[in-house]
Amino acid sequence: MNIQVTKKFLSDSLGILERIIPARSSNPVLTHLKIDATERGLFLSGTNLEIDLEAFVPAQVDGEASIVLPAHLFAQIVRNLGGELVELNYAGGELSVQSAGFKTKLQTGDLEAYPSLNFPSHSDLTLDARDLARSLSSVRYAAANEAFQAVFRGIKFELGGNRSRVVASDGYRLAIRDFGAGQGEAHNLILPARSADELVRVLREGEVKLTLGGNTLSVAADRVRMNLKLLDGDFPDYERVVPSDIKLSVRLPAAQLKESVSRVAVLADKNANNRVEFLVSEGKLQLAAEGDYGRAQDTLEVDQSGNDAAMSLGFNAKFVTDALGPIDGDVLIQLSGPTTPAMFKSLDDSGYLAVVVPLRV
Template sequence: MVAVLERPQEEAHATTEVATNTMKVDAKELKRALGRLARVVPNRANELARLHVALTPSDGALVLAASDGESDLELTVAAEAKAGPTRLVPAALFQQVAGAIAADTVSLTVVGDVMKVAAGGFKTEIYLMEEGEELPRDFTGEHLLTAPAGEIASVLKPVIYAVSNEQYRAIFRGAQLEVYPDRLRAVATDGFRLAIMDRDLPEGARVTIPQPEDEDTEDTEDADAPAAPRESLAFVVPKRSLIELLRNLPEDGDPVELRFRRGRLVVASERMRFSTSLLEGVYPDYERPIPNEYVATAEVRVEPLREALRRTLVLADAANARVDLTFEEGRVRLASAGDYGRGEEVVELVAYRGEPITVVLNGHYLDEALQPLEGAARLDISGPQSPILIEGPFDPGYRAVVVPMRV
């Protein structure tokens, strides 16, 4: 009887030792983190590990990570936990289980290759990949920029609409970020429209422009000459990565660090790390399509024009969203026509200089170009078939160009 009684006591003691590293985390924070990570987890993968979320307990926190091979995302949430090894949890199942929890707090306990999940009266077990399996992640790079997160977002967010969705557009499937010692610029274009956002860096921001890496050179007299130092750095971030980066940037005042190495960008804050592969190359001379001379200039209130555009587009041809805009003294007339009727509306202008002129545009393109502006917009018109320059008179950092339709 003594031997029978002693064995359960030893097993209970062993279980207690494992359970001392139980992780307790706020359910809402866990759900939010898993929801963001799920956008990085691929639907299919040659490497089984990429279908999992990496879970790493540390003292007072829980680090969760996902990767699809192009982008890596790591989020840290507060937790009652002690440092322990990283384990890989099936991403889709983990998110479903967490999403069904109604309690405020979730307990996660790893025993062997099983993670026990408990919340209120709910209990379940999730099978893990074997201990020692790793999820490849890459957050290495040289310091490029340290600035408030809001400054980074304010440069990237206004231009993302102009990034091309077409695979054949190659480099234009991403937005170009340009880092200067005292300012940032973001540029996006899909060949039909162009968006540029310039923003001065705030006091206290730190910039380190990396010097050119050594490259193979031909055997010439200048082969041993040092490369000219960079005064700025430009690189192109894929659109999907931009969307995820903007989704995960911390609150406006929190600082973030950008790290760079050839072909990769890393953005890190206190509780978030995101890295992505970059598109190869940079934009060609994107400022060339911007006109230098204009035949007319219209100043208009943004919201009334956007609201009129949306109403007019209801009856526009769905294939091309054509809207005819006739500018004249004091007003602009919007007109559209489609298979089911015509639409027309007149919007008053704040000011107009020039002769009457009609320009045919894709209404959606114009609406999106106006979206980053507040209050008023200035439209510089260079001709019926020439690009229109759109600027904010109270925010000169933003410029957009829309190319008219050929009719």
Template sequence: MRLSIDKAGLSRALAHVASVVERRNTIPILSNVLLSARNNELKLTATDLDMELVETVPARVKGEGATTVPAHMFYDIVRKLPEGNDIELQRDGEQGRLVITSGPAQFLLQTLTADDFPALSVDDLSYSFSLPASDLKKLIEKTRFAISTEETRYYLNGIYLHATESSGKPMLRAVATDGHRLAQVEHPLPQGAKGMPGVIVPRKTVLELAKLVEDADGEVRIELSPSKIRVTTSRVVLTSKLIDGTFPDYERVIPQGNDKRMEVDNAAFAQAVDRVSTLSSDKGRAVKLTLNDGKLTLSVNNPESGSATEELPVDYGFDPLEIGFNARYLLDISQQLESGTAEFKLADPGSPTMVRDVKDQSALYVLMPMRV
């Protein structure tokens, strides 16, 4: 195997594939990235046995072949090589090493045979549809912050992607919840997605997808079975196992009867929450919202450090209400709202509150209150 490749393209691809590789592995080959050179392309493959990422970059291939090298070490080398020089890769068959040359710098990396590199088996991906990369990005970005990190509730450790109906129209919906907050975003159901199984995409896969759609443009192809998902962009193919579990009936926690409505400037609200929460305790992070006839008072009272209050003008004409929330959760939701105004629908101090972006009804957020 012998080839020459642009540093920027190789470094970008390695950033993607190396993030799939776990830092600690009991199986040595899983620490490596598979390099396959042919047809003036270099294909890089990484796997952790639950997920596989394959990225293809243009290269000037002078000798076809394949080998594997330690992923993180290879990425660190490429990242630190000088800008402006092409990188030469050549496998030394006798020594079993990969020679990396760029200008005056040369490295020799130990290799493991490509024949031992595991492939992620894929069953019949019977559902297939395409989405603009920007729409998939929205589904991921506006829900992933609410994914649970509690390993015992493994069925909440991902985004629930499923086909449903909303206002009589077929929709593709993404939902994530950790039991304290819920994020739901929907998009018109793409052709080919009708009848698809509801699937839970694992947190690690979601994080990799977020990186891929950040760089992608045009259409993204999604293929599904009840146990696997494959996402294909122009240069990358990501295949992953799905979480084998049942996502809870989340619609039961979405409030239907919240009759108190507040509108507030989103940026001013987020800044005020951030300021007063400076004095909140690390354990609870609680902020009290007091609503009374066009005025919102945010307050924190921490016996150990002091107290803080701030007032904001709001559109609110209902009975006075006091309710507490986790400040971090309020800020997380605030960051998802793109228009200038946030809409809160409230009921009472003990019931969940619904938050929406006034100008984007495709997303909704539910937040459980705290005692304050």
């Protein structure tokens, strides 16, 4: 069997697979990738049992074959090749890789031992790939890295019905992004945040097709298909945390607030949640922090509105800068009281909203 393939195409797909396939495993076959060489081209696939991934690589194939190879070694070889065209030949259990004056022969692995990966052929929903990627990236920070409630390590998808929404929370803050209208039947699911990271990486332009089956979300995008294991459990009723009774609002450029919080937070006490005080009054937002080495304050002009004339409350500096991260242009901060949740809203039509609970006095 002979394969002629462009180094760049092969190398790009191997790069995606390398992120999924473990470098070491108690089950060594999982460190391998599978190449299915067909008339249409090459299908490369791999799994870490949480995520299955298949990438298509256009190639000229003479004679069909399925081969199992050490994934990271093969990727490293291809990356280092000097030529633009790569020639693969498979015979007698060995794969030869040739390019320019270079030639290598690799022992292939046990095809029978490799897990069978199945990707669905139908789809339940179609979304814009960039919208989905951007929305997941916007809320990702709010998911917990460690939490006794596993659902907080995931991102909730609310798809179909009347909306497309992703939500993340770690119990202290919440990030929501709405994108596009809903279509068809409603689907709610919780995807592990780490799997969402890998999904974001493969999403490019165009459409992405989603399929829901049992505890798996399957995704088909441009040249890549994935099966992503879902989290069990119920995502908490986050809508009751979103405040409705707004006492005071301020508006200012998000970038300006972000820089100011970072500046003041240098003096904040790391052992007291990086507490930064927000004091709003008379069209000014004063930020202040105090720690072992001294005290810092910064004053910003803001556009103030609402019934209350002034309010003072403390936030974890990192929670504020995280909440501001996805906001371009101005941020609208809506305060419901000194100890009740505050909202950080984007004023463009990005559909992004963050809720942060103030620190106790």
